[in-house]
Amino acid sequence: MRVFNFSAGPATLPQPVLEQVQRELLDWHGIGSSLIEVSHRGPHFSAVRDEAEARLRQLLAIPDDYAVLFLQGGATLQFAQVAMNLLRGGSADYIVTGAWSQKAYREALRLAPALGGKVRLAGSTEESGFTRAPRADELDLDPNASYVHVCTNETIHGVEWLDLDAIAATGVPIVADMSSHLLSRPIDVRQFGLIYAGAQKNVGPAGVTIVIVRRDLINDPWVGTPSVMQYAAQDANQSMLNTPPTFAIYVANLVFAWLEAQGGVAAIETVNRRKAEKLYAAIDALPLYENRVEVPWRSRMNVPFRLRDESLNERFLHESDAAGLKYLKGHKMVGGMRASIYNAMPEEGVDALVAFLHDFAARHTA
Template sequence: MTRVFNFSAGPAALPEPVLRQAAEEMLDWHGAGCGVMEMSHRGKEFTSIIERAESDLRELMAIPHNYRVLFLQGGATQQFAQIPMNLLAGGSADYLVTGAWSQKAYKEAQRVAAGGLGGRVRLAGSTEAAGFTRTVRADELQLDAQAAYFHLCTNETIHGIEIGDDGLPASVAPIVADMSSHILSRAVDVSRYGLIYAGAQKNIGPSGLVIVIVRDDLLGRAGSLTPTVMDYKVMADHGSVLNTPPTYGIYIAGLVFQWLKAQGGVAAIERANVEKARLLYDFIDASGFYRNEVEAGCRSRMNVPFLLRDETLNEAFLSGARVAGLTQLKGHKSVGGMRASIYNAMPLEGVRALVDYMRDFAARNG
């Protein structure tokens, strides 16, 4: 079997050692006589799995004690509704729109508020007029000092925009961040956020699992119409097992956390990610054949969209890439072109192979 270099934006590639360990444990987890998918979510075996997963995640992200870690069903898109249900409480919320995902979150929050929850959802700033090619500037922000929370997406998967801790707007409201596509790829000061959420299928594990890291003081604010299973406090009080959680997804996430620790933790994986991103962006910028339209200081390390100088060559580029063992490079339908997602599990060798192919394709078609 020959594995390809999979540049999918999600569900994305997983570390090969994680997949091999999961395969070895598929029929019998640590002598239990059954696999993780067959275990009771309340049994001692699975309890040990979820407890270790939380402990390792807390260590990797240096999560303070006054934050709860929730392993929930669904994905980040479900959180677009669940967040205002839990935090809006009839007040106002500010939303920053820097790409497709933060725009979806903003529209969904408006829908939830108008549907009976009450409160007001404000557009605090947007870069749509700039084609989502940069982050917002300070003079473009209009923040409500009384807002219940301030929502942003710190890595826009489709448009390739990233906001690190040093680029956070100066909000006095608790910051709520969608980190789905770059969580665990770089150092994050969790204490600067009120709530962090992330769908698992990019840097953590399989789809169907979402992780929520929420500060204690933000629990217990859910509106009366919030379903019990969507109430953060209820789920926190029950250790994420009020109902059956996505057990296998949590197990795989736990293996990924162990793999990350074996690599040297987040600091080590961040250094690798910086090297991968620099290699690809430097080649694109110098090529004259490809281009990335995002302002240099706002570029994502995880998701690299790029365009060919002659877009009639797109299909030939993708066809040749597949032959070379480089897959899932087609850009999102809303922006076109190409996109290379180079998450934690993508080795440097994969990015080198992509650059070599891009160089050869440009030489043959330039």
């Protein structure tokens, strides 16, 4: 029996995709072996890789002058890789809205002296407990920066930030970590110079990292950048400068096909909005729970919440687990609970969680 998996990542995958992987694992399309046992340079995997790129381009309307790369190392490697490819001895702005953008900022700050560049903190909401994104008048943006880095959805703190017009107005290329909400709603790719995302939220299993980057930005990496970390080199070799994560790319292609079958990104956004509205409505209506993120910046993908009576935390987790609502414990940095409701989380899973919230509150509210 499948449970409702609210893990933040690696996260739940669409059941039809898992069933197809199961069917094809021993014999992919009649070749007598799985796809993950054949050469990454052979015709079978090459066709899948090309299909995955074509599908992703279609789903996000990615322009032709942007490279689509399937890399490794997770979003965490991108914290260094972005700076090594784009800083070019200049200055970069970082805006910190939670744990992941803070990690990206600290990594770039550590590397900047070796790269001959400078990294600036252009805005932060740490003082407010990372409960919102910064307002335009709180930003200190350098119009001459090489790029400005943001995390558009903070998986741990549950802050989603989409109105980047104040940043875009500077004309500086925006680099966005979209790991936990890529493909959950339409985006204008042209607003960004570079987008990166670990796959293990909405794209597929852990192991592949999506990078979408404007090609005119990647021709002058820092001289010490290893070739495998140079975006231009990976683009020239179709992400196969080294052996790519073939299984993760194969499954990602199936997820893209599943998303097409749902009606595409606009259609899945409608479902995601409805799921999030149901969950936040329950949290707000029941005095036992609270979500501390300011309403305009509440994430549709990652919903952290707390029990006002924290002595009930372990009982809540035990009972929800027994009810088939798995992995609701919050990140150790913030505590409490967290429900990650990515594309593959069926609406009935959110309905089941909402029903449990009401039932638990009825039994434990004085």
